Amino acid sequence: MIIVLKPGISKQQESSVLAEIRKRGYRPHVMRGVARIVIGAIGDELTHASLETLVTEFPAAVESVMPVQKRYKLVSREAHPVSSTVTIRGHVIGGKKLQVMAGPCSVESEKQLLTTAVAVKAAGATILRGGAFKPRTSPYEFQGLGEKGLKLLAKARRETGLAVITELLSENHTDLVAEYTDIIQIGARNAQNFQLLSAAAKTGKPVLLKRGLSMKIEEWLLAGEYILANENPNLMFCERGIRTFETYTRNTLDLSAIPIIKKESHCPIVIDPSQGAGRADLVAAMCKGAVAMGADALLIEVHPNPAEAWSDGAQQLSLELFATLMDELRPFIQAAGRE
Amino acid sequence: MIIVLKPGISKQQESSVLAEIRKRGYRPHVMRGVARIVIGAIGDELTHASLETLVTEFPAAVESVMPVQKRYKLVSREAHPVSSTVTIRGHVIGGKKLQVMAGPCSVESEKQLLTTAVAVKAAGATILRGGAFKPRTSPYEFQGLGEKGLKLLAKARRETGLAVITELLSENHTDLVAEYTDIIQIGARNAQNFQLLSAAAKTGKPVLLKRGLSMKIEEWLLAGEYILANENPNLMFCERGIRTFETYTRNTLDLSAIPIIKKESHCPIVIDPSQGAGRADLVAAMCKGAVAMGADALLIEVHPNPAEAWSDGAQQLSLELFATLMDELRPFIQAAGRE
Amino acid sequence: MIIVLKPGISKQQESSVLAEIRKRGYRPHVMRGVARIVIGAIGDELTHASLETLVTEFPAAVESVMPVQKRYKLVSREAHPVSSTVTIRGHVIGGKKLQVMAGPCSVESEKQLLTTAVAVKAAGATILRGGAFKPRTSPYEFQGLGEKGLKLLAKARRETGLAVITELLSENHTDLVAEYTDIIQIGARNAQNFQLLSAAAKTGKPVLLKRGLSMKIEEWLLAGEYILANENPNLMFCERGIRTFETYTRNTLDLSAIPIIKKESHCPIVIDPSQGAGRADLVAAMCKGAVAMGADALLIEVHPNPAEAWSDGAQQLSLELFATLMDELRPFIQAAGRE
C-alpha cells in the first residue's frame, strides 16, 4: 500500500500514522518528497488488514491510500503465462481454430431448435446455444421452457453432434442444467452472483462468464477468480456489451476487452455481438472486428424466423444471414492467422 | 406501438408492413405526416407479440418502432395512487416519521454488534442493519459469519427492541434468513437475479430492493414488479449510487431517484449514502439532501471502530459521528414536514 | 510518482528503470515489498518530465505508474483554506445568504424578459439569468437574439436592480458580453474550451463555470484553474448534471459535487437543477436537496409561458411555480443555517 500524506502536517501527526501502519502488521517506509511525504507500507495486502481506512481515521493527515498488488491471482497471466484452452467434445476454444457458438436466444420448440441446429452446423458452427431458463427484465415476459428446453438441446446434440451451451440462472437448477449442457453460461445479470458462480464451478463443467452490464475489467477477472478458486480450470470470458449513455444501440460492445483479457489473463475470450449491439444489422461488422482483434470464439443469436421469436427478435440473425456472415468472416479468420 | 416508416417507400412496401401488423393481432392506424408515414398499432403490448422486429424484417421500409405502454403495473402509482407504507414491528416506513436503519457493514462479533445496536438506538435509529452473508468482489475477502451472524442479529433485537434488516444472497439461504430477519435486503449485485427476487417475495417478509450498479429506473421498477407479482405488497426501493465515469467517489448517489420513484410508484424510497459515496466524510451531506428531497428512510453504515472493520471500513461512520449526524438532521426532518 | 515493478524481474531490468528515473531528474527510492518492488520517484511532478511512459518503455518490468501530487493548485482548499466569496453588485455568493439566479433559458423579447425579471425579483431572486447567445445541438434551432438580447438584459437590470448573468459562447464576443453582463457563464459544452476560459478570465468579470457533460471533478477543478491562473479570483463552480445511462432524466444531477467541491476547493458552488434534470417537475425537489447539502446559490430557469419558450420549454418553471418554490425553500434555507 502507498499512503500519501497531506502537505504541511506535524511531526506528531506523521508518527501517529506510522504507529497505526505498524499496528496493522505492515512495515512503513518513509519517502520525503518535494511536495508531500509518501509512505510505502510493506506487507501482503491480500492477508493483512486494509489501510484504506486511514483516510477517514486521520482526515487531517492522510490524503490518499493506493493499493499496489493486483487482486486477482489464478486467472492472471502473471500466474499462468501460457494461454489456456478449454476443450468441449473435441472442440478447442483458445486454440488455433476460431469457434462459433450459434443458436436461438430461447429454445421455443423442437422444430425451431433442430432447424437452427442443422443450419448453423452446415454453416460451420460447432456449438449450439439456446436458452432454456431466461432472465427477463419483466415478470410478464416468457421465462423459458425450463427442463423441456434442456431436453430439446440434448436431442439437437444427439442429432447433429454439436456441443451445447445454455445459461444457468438459479443455484437450484445447477444439477439439472449440468446434466444436459456441455458449457454453463453465466449471464451478465448474474456476473456478480458469487453463490451461482461457485455452484457452477463445482459442477466441473466449463463455464462461460459474461461481463456484467457495467463491470470493470478488474471485477470481471475477480468474478472469474471464483471459478478457478473452486478448482474448475475451464473458464472463458465473454464480452457482451457494456452500458453507456449511447441510445442508438442497446449496449456498447467493448472490443478492447479482447486485447486486455489476452494481456491480463490466460483464459479464452469470447465475443457476443448479438447482445452487444442488440441489433441484427450490426452483428456482421462486430464479428469481423472481433475476429481481427483476436477473439477465440463468437456467440451469435440465430433464429429460423426472427420475427416470431419469443424473445429478443430484433437481435437474432436469420439462417440465411448467418450463413452469409460465416462466408464473409473467412478472409478475416485467415488474416488473423486462425482456421 | 408506434411504427415510423422511412420516407419515400412504395405503396406495396406499406401494404406488407400493414399486413404483418394485422397478422400479429394489432389493428393498424395510418397517419400520413409531412415527412413520413406513421402507423399506430392498436392492441395490448403486454399480451401480443412484439412489433419491434419489424425494423429488421422490413429494413427498407421501417425506420423505428416505439412502445407506448409502460411495462410495470403493480408497482406503478397509476395502479395505486395512494402511497403505500411498510410496517415493521410497529415502525411505519413511508409514513410521517423518517426511519433510520443503521449498523455495521458486516456482523463481526457479539460485542461489535451489541455496542453498535445500543448506540444507534440511543441516537434515534429504529432498525438495525448488519450483513451476515456478504457478497465480495474477490473470493479472498471475508464472506460473512453466516448463520452465526443471523443469531447475533436476533440477539441484538431481543436486547434492544430494534427491528433487523440483513441481506439475502442465495436462494438456498432463503428460509434461514427469513427466520431471523424482519426485512430482507436484496443487494445491488442481485437486483436482476429474478430467481432470488421471487424467493424473497414468497417468504412474505418486507423486501428492500437496492438499485443495481447501472440500473435504469424502469428496470428497477420492473425488478420490484417481481416482488408484488409474487403477492408480497411490502416492497421498498433503495437507491445506493450508480456507476458513472467519476472516480472521486465509489459511486454517484442519484438523489433524483427520490422524486422520480415518488412520482412513478407508490412504494417507499430509502437512501443508502454509505454505499452511495463510499466515503464516510460525504455521508452527512448526502443524508441532509435525502431528507430534504423526501426520502422515507435512511440506511447508514455505523461501526464502533471503522478502522478495524472487516469490510468497507472507509465508508462506515463511528458511533460518535452517527450521533452527531442524527442531531444535525433534525432541522431538515422538520423542514421536510417529517418527524 | 510511484512506480510499481512486475514480480520476478531481473536485477538488470531494475537497474535500467532506476537509471531512466534518474535521467528524468527524479531521485528514486526503492522499497522491496512482499510481492513486488515499488519505487518512489522524488521530484516535482508539475515541473519534471512525466514517468508515465515507463509502462510502455519497460513493458516487461514496469506494471504501473501512479502520480502522487494533485494537479490543481490555485483553486484548491489546500492553497486557500478559507472559503472565498464572489460579490456582484453587493450580493455575496459563498456567504451566509443563499443567492438565487433565475430567468428564462433564452432572452426572447422585452416583454418576456421584463415580466420574468419583475416576478423573480418579487419572489426573492437577486440575479437575472437569460441567454443571448445559445449553443444549440442542431444548426436549425434558435441561436439567440445576440447583442439585442444583451441590451434587453441591461434594460431589465436598470429597471429592477437585479444583477445579470449570461453565457459567453465565442472568444469573438468576449468584449461585447463583458460590457453588458455582471457574471460570465461558461456552458457545459465549453467547459474544456481553454481558449474561451482564458478569454473570460481576462475580462476581470466573475465567471460561473458549468461542469462539462461528462467531466470528472478533477478536470473541472483544472478547468477552474485556467480562470485563477489568468489572475481572476472570482470563480464559481456550477453543477448542472452529468451524462449517465439513465434515460428518465436528460442528465443526472450530481449533488455530491457540493460537499466534494467544498472539500477540495475554496470557491463557491452553484446548482442548476433545470439543466440537471431537464424536467420542470423535478426542479423543486432538487433545489431542496441542494440547499440542504450546502449549495451557495441556485440557477433556475423561469419563463412567463414555458409552453411558448423558444428553447428548452420542458425544463422551465412558470412564474407561479417559481414563487411557490421560493416559499417552500425557506424552511430548508433556515435548517441549513442560511438566510
Added chain:
Amino acid sequence: MIIVLKPGISKQQESSVLAEIRKRGYRPHVMRGVARIVIGAIGDELTHASLETLVTEFPAAVESVMPVQKRYKLVSREAHPVSSTVTIRGHVIGGKKLQVMAGPCSVESEKQLLTTAVAVKAAGATILRGGAFKPRTSPYEFQGLGEKGLKLLAKARRETGLAVITELLSENHTDLVAEYTDIIQIGARNAQNFQLLSAAAKTGKPVLLKRGLSMKIEEWLLAGEYILANENPNLMFCERGIRTFETYTRNTLDLSAIPIIKKESHCPIVIDPSQGAGRADLVAAMCKGAVAMGADALLIEVHPNPAEAWSDGAQQLSLELFATLMDELRPFIQAAGRE
C-alpha cells in the same frame, strides 16, 4: 410528434390537449388504444413549435411526447445515398484505399517532426498529423508551439509530399491554421463548440470532426450538420473513444461507430485508436478491428522517442512499432477488400 395520453383522462382534458396541438400548427390524429389514447400530431417538426412542453403543461393528461423525424439532414444517408469521399492532395478518403494519418501528438522540433514524417511515409502513411495548438486539461502543461509548429508541418509537407492535418483550437486562429493545414481537426473537447465548427467550415478546408467525450451518435451527426450547413461538403467523422466507468483504459473506443456512421451518414469515418485507448500496447489490435469493420482511415500517434514526448507519451507508438503495425495490417486491409 406522437403524444401519449394518460389512462382514464376525461373528455374535457382530451379536448384541451387537442386544442393546444392545433394552436401550434399541427393536425391531430387520435388513436384510441387498449390502454391509452395516442395522438399523432401531423406537421413538420423542424419548423413548428415543439410539443414537448405538453408534458409539463398538461401534467394530468399527457404522459409522454415522442418526436418522429430525425433531426439531421445534410449528413444523413437518407439525403445522400451514395457514400461521399474527401480528396486531399490526391489522396481519397472514403474510397477503396485505406488511408493512414500518422505523426506525433505535438509538434516539438524540426528534427522530431521530420524524422517522424520520413518514417511514417516509408511505412505507408499518406497524411502527417501533429498538434501545433494543444488543448491541455491543466494550464501548467505544454500548450503547443503555435505558429512555429504550423511552419514545421508545412516544411515536412514540402520535404515528404505528405498531406497535413492539425487541430484548430480557437476561432482566433482560424485563418492562420487554414493557411498551413490540408485538413482541420476539431478535437473532442470542442465537438460542440458550434462557433468553432462554423468557423472551420467556412475556411473551405476538409474538416475531421472528433466525437466528444460523451457524445451520442445523434449529437455527433448534428455537430457534423454544422459543417455541411455552412456549405462545406468535406466532412469526416473520427471516433476516438467515449467515456465510460472503465478505468483500465483512458477511454472506451467504440468501434460500433463504424457501421452506425456508415448506415446513418454518407461521410467517411476515421478511427483514432491512440486517443481511444490511451495505451500504445492496445493500438495494434484496435487498428485491426477498425480495418475489419470498414473504417476509411486511421489516425495514429507516432513519435521517434515516446519516452521524451512533451504530451501523451504513453499512447504514442515508436517508429519501429508503427512500421511493424503497418505490415501486420496488410492482410486485414485485403480481407476488407481495401488497398
